Amino acid sequence: MKTKQVFVAGGMPSITYVDRLAQNLEKSLRSEIREGYKVICVTGPTKSGKTVLTRHTLGPERSALVNGGQVEDSDEFWNLLLQDLNLPESETHDGSTEDTIGYRYLVTAQRKASEGEALTFNNRNKKTLLTYLREKDLALVVDDFHYMPEKVQREVIRSLKSEIFEGLCAILIAVPHRAFDAIGVEREMEGRFAHVEIPSWNKGELVEIPKKGFRALNVDVPHETQDVFSEEANGSPLLMQRFCGRLCDHYDIEETQSQSKTFNPSDETLKEIFEVVAKQFGLPTFQKLAKGPQSRAKRLDRMLLNSERSMDIYEAVLAAVANTGPKDKIHYNEIRDELRKILVETDLPQKHEVSSALGHMSGIAKDEIDGEPVVEWADDHLYLTDPFLMFYMRWNQRTLNQASGVNKG
Ligand SMILES: Nc1ncnc2c1ncn2[C@@H]1O[C@H](COP(=O)(O)OP(=O)(O)OP(=O)(O)O)[C@@H](O)[C@H]1O
Ligand SMILES: [Mg+2]
Structure with missing residues (x-):
């Protein structure tokens, strides 16, 4: 057995799949699927195992999958769904004529789609597709549902409605703060939603x-x-x-x-591993925050203590945050104290400057970084939520201004 088949980072693990029995995740999801007649929302923080759980619970044969990240307009959604169906070419039919017509349509449409023809969908074709799923007992899975434009989300939910009523199972996977957009856009679906929430791992x-x-x-x-x-x-x-x-x-x-x-x-070996992994995962997010918002005015250079180097306020505040651990909830006073250890006194920023920088970072986190906001600044507290960002700061930023090497703790 190859190591990369054992430790699967970013794909579907099998040997190292953990069922988290105590959380009842598979069981709840399976019960909702069995019960049917509803849209099931699977939510959880970024990379918490939403896709893995859903795939593992359903098994490979029992679903048709659309990836919300690839969908820009409605036709694209239905095309992707059609392509994922993998219709067997030579199926024999003992169903009604209507079934057969629907099936023939799907086979033809899928062939055209695979030849690169852009198909457009009307209500009838959509219904044919969804009916096929329902009759074959295939769940419709929309992964990263939150990436689809709101217009498409609304349209999809609306199209699903009558088939859900007939027994179709639809699973929408999303990050928590966007999970109920879907309900918001279509009030009438309320009561036909179930929610399976993935808690963070202990x-x-x-x-x-x-x-x-x-x-x-x-x-x-x-x-x-x-x-x-x-x-x-x-x-x-x-x-x-x-x-x-x-x-x-x-x-x-x-x-x-x-x-x-x-x-x-040895500790040295572990440190090397952590530093490399930190760069792979947290660096891009960190860089976006450290860059701050685009502005024409040049930011003030603030000199570091005992060094010829300088930082702008975004870099300095992030270094101070990193030096708290970083913790997941940090009061302004702690950031101020850490800044005092980093910058020469004459270059220390005022409270309103620190607050403004952190406010801008919250904005960047909301608008420019996918998924849950990685930082939030509210009521003099900074909240850090992203394990990858925190891990990066812990291993590649925290010691930036500390003479001694990395100590754990
Ligand atoms: N149950 C599990 N057992 C073992 N490893 C897991 C499990 N769930 C997730 N992982 C690990 O975490 C990685 C990310 O999981 P997954 O892609 O399911 O997360 P996600 O919540 O769907 O992420 P995203 O928000 O990017 O869609 C997997 O590739 C795997 O390495
Ligand atoms: Mg996923």
């Missing part, structure tokens, strides 16, 4: 990933290391998968070992 659940994976590779890694990993993963199974994969890479473990091997990575 350490006990995260540590199942290295346990299962290292066992499969016949590799022994001390509990202490696995605990450090679950601490650092900060609620993210994706980070955990990547740490484990990197550790294997460090020891050149490409596949299951014929004889059991034991590794005991």
Whole structure:
């Protein structure tokens, strides 16, 4: 067994799939699907396992999938759905003539679509498609539903309505703060919505990933290391998968070992792994925040203590935030205290300047960064919500202005 099939960071894990039994996620989702006659919203923070849970619960054969991220207009949605159906060419029919006509239409349409013809859809064709799903007992899954333009979301929900009434199962996957846009746009669907919410991962659940994976590779890694990993993963199974994969890479473990091997990575090795992974995941978000809003006026350069270097206010505030840990909730006073340790006194920003910079960052987080807002500034508190951003700041920013090396804690 290859290591990359064991620790799957970004795809569908099988050996290291964790069912999180205590959370009852699969069970709730399965019950809602069985019950039917509703739109099921699966929500959870970015990379919390929404897609993995839905796919695992449904199995490969039982759904038709549209990826909301690829949809810009309504026809595109229906085209993608049609293409995902994979209609068997030579199916025999014992159904009514109406069924047969619908089926023939679908086969022809799918062939045209695969030849690159852009199809347009009317209510009748849409209904044919949805009826086919319902009759074949296929769930319609729209992943990243929140990426679709609101107009398309509304149109899709509206088209689903009558088929839901007949028993079609539709699953919409979205990030929490956008989950109920769908209900908002079509009030009448209320009462026919179910919500399965994915909570963030605890350490006990995260540590199942290295346990299962290292066992499969016949590799022994001390509990202490696995605990450090679950601490650092900060609620993210994706980070955990990547740490484990990197550790294997460090020891050149490409596949299951014929004889059991034991590794005991040093703090230095772990630090290297964390720094590399931090760059892979949190850097782009950090850079967007650090750049601040576009403005024509040149920002003031603020000199660092004991150094020839300077930073603008966005960089300095983020460095101060990083030096708190970073924590997930930080009061202004803590940021001010950290700024005092970073900048020369004459260049310290005033409270209103810090507040304004953090307000702009909140705006950037809302408008320019996909998914849940990664930072929010409200009532003199800064809230950090993104495990990847926090992880990046922890390993690649926190020590920027500290003479000593990285200490954990
Ligand atoms: N149940 C699980 N067991 C083990 N690893 C998991 C599990 N769920 C998720 N992961 C890990 O996290 C990664 C991200 O999961 P997934 O793509 O399902 O998240 P998501 O919530 O759909 O993310 P996005 O918000 O980007 O759509 C997976 O590729 C896998 O590495
Ligand atoms: Mg997903």
